[in-house]
Amino acid sequence: MTLFDTLQTSLRTVISYRIRSVLIVLAMSLGVAAVVILTALGDGARNFVINQFSSIGTNLLVVLPGRAETTGSFPGAVLGQTPRDLTLHDAQLLGRLPQVKRYAPLSIGAAELSIPNRLREVTVLGSNADLIPIRHMKLAQGSFLQHGSGRSAQIVLGAKIANEFFPRIPAIGQHIRLGDSRFLVSGILAPQGESMGFNTDEIVIIPVDYAQVLFNTTSLFRILVEAKNHGQIESTKQAILAALKQSHDGENDSTVITQDAILATFDRILEALTLAVAGIAAISLIVAGILVMNVMLVAVNQRTAEIGLLKAIGATSMDIRRLFFTEAAWLSLVGALLGFIFGQLGSLLIRIAYPQLPAWAPVWASLAAIGIALFTGIAASTLPAVKASRLNPVTALGKK
Amino acid sequence: MIRLIDITRTFKMGEQTVLALNQINLNITSGEYVSIMGPSGSGKSTLLNIIGLLDQPDAGRYELDGKVVTELTEVEQAQIRREKIGFVFQSFHLIPRLTAAENIELPLTLDGVPVSERKIRVQNALQAFELEQRANHRPSELSGGQRQRVAIARATIMQPSVILADEPTGNLDHKIGAEVMVLLEKLQQHGTTLIMVTHDRELGARATRQIAMRDGKIISDQTHDPV
Ligand SMILES: Nc1ncnc2c1ncn2[C@@H]1O[C@H](COP(=O)(O)OP(=O)(O)OP(=O)(O)O)[C@@H](O)[C@H]1O
Ligand SMILES: [Mg+2]
Numbered sequence: 235m236t237l238f239d240t241l242q243t244s245l246r247t248v249i250s251y252r253i254r255s256v257l258i259v260l261a262m263s264l265g266v267a268a269v270v271i272l273t274a275l276g277d278g279a280r281n282f283v284i285n286q287f288s289s290i291g292t293n294l295l296v297v298l299p300g301r302a303e304t305t306g307s308f309p310g311a312v313l314g315q316t317p318r319d320l321t322l323h324d325a326q327l328l329g330r331l332p333q334v335k336r337y338a339p340l341s342i343g344a345a346e347l348s349i350p351n352r353l354r355e356v357t358v359l360g361s362n363a364d365l366i367p368i369r370h371m372k373l374a375q376g377s378f379l380q381h382g383s384g385r386s387a388q389i390v391l392g393a394k395i396a397n398e399f400f401p402r403i404p405a406i407g408q409h410i411r412l413g414d415s416r417f418l419v420s421g422i423l424a425p426q427g428e429s430m431g432f433n434t435d436e437i438v439i440i441p442v443d444y445a446q447v448l449f450n451t452t453s454l455f456r457i458l459v460e461a462k463n464h465g466q467i468e469s470t471k472q473a474i475l476a477a478l479k480q481s482h483d484g485e486n487d488s489t490v491i492t493q494d495a496i497l498a499t500f501d502r503i504l505e506a507l508t509l510a511v512a513g514i515a516a517i518s519l520i521v522a523g524i525l526v527m528n529v530m531l532v533a534v535n536q537r538t539a540e541i542g543l544l545k546a547i548g549a550t551s552m553d554i555r556r557l558f559f560t561e562a563a564w565l566s567l568v569g570a571l572l573g574f575i576f577g578q579l580g581s582l583l584i585r586i587a588y589p590q591l592p593a594w595a596p597v598w599a600s601l602a603a604i605g606i607a608l609f610t611g612i613a614a615s616t617l618p619a620v621k622a623s624r625l626n627p628v629t630a631l632g633k634k
Numbered sequence: 635m636i637r638l639i640d641i642t643r644t645f646k647m648g649e650q651t652v653l654a655l656n657q658i659n660l661n662i663t664s665g666e667y668v669s670i671m672g673p674s675g676s677g678k679s680t681l682l683n684i685i686g687l688l689d690q691p692d693a694g695r696y697e698l699d700g701k702v703v704t705e706l707t708e709v710e711q712a713q714i715r716r717e718k719i720g721f722v723f724q725s726f727h728l729i730p731r732l733t734a735a736e737n738i739e740l741p742l743t744l745d746g747v748p749v750s751e752r753k754i755r756v757q758n759a760l761q762a763f764e765l766e767q768r769a770n771h772r773p774s775e776l777s778g779g780q781r782q783r784v785a786i787a788r789a790t791i792m793q794p795s796v797i798l799a800d801e802p803t804g805n806l807d808h809k810i811g812a813e814v815m816v817l818l819e820k821l822q823q824h825g826t827t828l829i830m831v832t833h834d835r836e837l838g839a840r841a842t843r844q845i846a847m848r849d850g851k852i853i854s855d856q857t858h859d860p861v
Contacts, residue, residue: 235743235744235745235746236746239743239746243743246731246732247731250731539727540727540729542727543727543729544740544744545688545712545715546686546688546715546721546727547715547716547721547740547741547744547788547789548712548713548715548716548717548741548744548745548792549712549744550708550709550712551708551712552709553712553744627688627689628683628688628689631688631723631727
């Protein structure tokens with residue numbers, strides 16, 4: 235029997251046992267679709283996190299006081315010393331390093347924001363004009379803190395705050411009281427929502443020296459540094475640490491966090507998660523394979539007389555084996571392809587429902603799902619096919 | 635030319651062994667018309683199955699057209715079944731999913747005959763057995779006589795030299811059975827060897843050579859002119 239005739243004959247058989255075939259194909263396709271959709275979700279989450287990080291800028295280095303590298307404890311504290319604070323002077327020092335493109339000191343606290351008939355507590359960021367490009371923020375109106383105008387009392391409002399305090403009149407140019415000082419509203423941030431656990435819609439930003447006066451401190455919360463290029467992140471980190479060590483009397487008491495380190499950790503975690511989820515989904519494929527085996531064994535039983543007849547009219551054991559084999563192969567193939575289509579449609583629906591989640595199944599996952607489906611389906615049909623081919627034709631013909 | 639020498643076939647049924655064929659010796663020349671009769675369990679079907687290479691004897695030698703076929707491999711035996719032997723069964727054994735034409739085509743497909751040639755040969759067979767109107771019907775839509783005609787068309791589509799029929803009219807009423815017999819006899823008149831197992835004395839008597847069996851042995855073997 236030629237291969238073409240074998241394929242055609244078994245395809246006809248598959249089609250004529252309609253309900254049985256639809257059920258197997260469905261089971262197979264659900265397994266494949268599960269792998270595709272779940273890995274799309276996992277990989278989508280991974281890319282979502284990566285995108286979040288790069289929206290902050292992957293050239294970003296964050297300097298914080300204290301050595302909190304691996305254990306999280308401060309060795310200085312163990313020795314009875316407190317780590318030295320980061321100061322504006324430190325920030326300016328870093329700004330002069332050749333690897334550094336720009337920097338933004340960050341001082342953070344809370345204060346009361348008020349106009350004559352309105353008052354609320356807000357989170358206050360003290361920084362400089364470079365905060366905007368470093369954090370990839372956007373202004374909706376007005377201007378940000380001007381360079382060289384650090385002495386003037388300007389304030390930039392988060393979108394929601396601006397709306398709350400000045401719902402009817404333009405906020406730009408208005409005066410507003412923060413703590414005990416009067417500020418001039420110079421700009422309004424574009425609404426952005428959460429960005430790395432920070433709702434920029436509900437903050438206000440003032441020049442860093444005003445913030446230090448307001449909070450009565452000389453220390454900084456963080457210094458954000460943008461390296462000139464991505465390839466120099468590590469050398470920039472070393473240069474920052476060296477500069478701070480020198481400025482802090484030879485004490486190694488600062489920590490520099492790079493985006494890459496955090497990103498790599500998230501990447502690993504989410505990739506492991508995707509793999510685990512894919513593995514669980516793949517189990518449903520093996521279940522589908524067992525279903526194929528079961529159904530094919532029933533088919534051999536049902537068609538025993540037919541197998542006897544085929545042998546009587548000259549089919550070899552190989553012909554019979556191939557017929558049952560290709561029958562299972564058709565079921566698995568159609569199931570796998572249908573499952574792939576279902577999976578892609580499902581991922582598409584997820585992308586439509588959650589546009590920020592890039593839910594694309596990785597190619598390896600789709601290929602693996604189709605491969606496993608075909609393999610388990612065909613492997614599971616081996617036993618039934620061999621069983622069919624070994625039937626004694628005389629006893630087979632005698633069966634009803 | 636069929637030549638059986640000391641063919642023995644036993645079946646084990648638990649502790650017991652049944653001697654289905656007991657040292658059978660039989661020569662059948664090409665084109666003969668042979669009927670095999672005997673009580674139930676006398677070994678008629680077993681003999682037919684061994685001649686048709688569906689079953690293997692435990693002992694003895696079987697030569698078909700001068701070739702010892704008992705020693706052949708499974709694949710070689712399948713090829714002989716395909717090319718030289720046509721089976722006709724009491725219960726037709728048509729594949730229910732396939733149409734009459736497709737059932738008839740099956741041996742050609744197994745043999746790897748090209749599609750274009752297959753179509754022509756099936757068309758001719760449908761014509762010869764007056765089944766053209768039923769070509770695209772499934773077995774469930776056919777009468778008993780039509781089903782057996784499809785089965786005979788399938789058995790002869792490869793132009794075998796031997797037709798083995800095990801009670802071919804057993805499931806048919808008298809009139810239709812007689813029509814089927816005429817078809818088989820017509821094939822025999824064109825040179826095919828026809829070996830038929832039957833319980834029906836009247837049908838058995840139509841054969842030129844009548845073999846009677848009992849307890850796995852041939853107890854009589856008579857040749858006479860057709861009535
Ligand atoms: N597969 C088998 N297993 C065990 N015993 C068998 C088997 N096939 C046949 N026999 C036995 O062999 C003997 C001959 O059987 P066979 O079918 O050849 O008889 P038969 O003459 O065709 O009978 P019938 O007229 O009823 O068809 C019987 O005793 C039967 O029980
Ligand atoms: Mg019998």
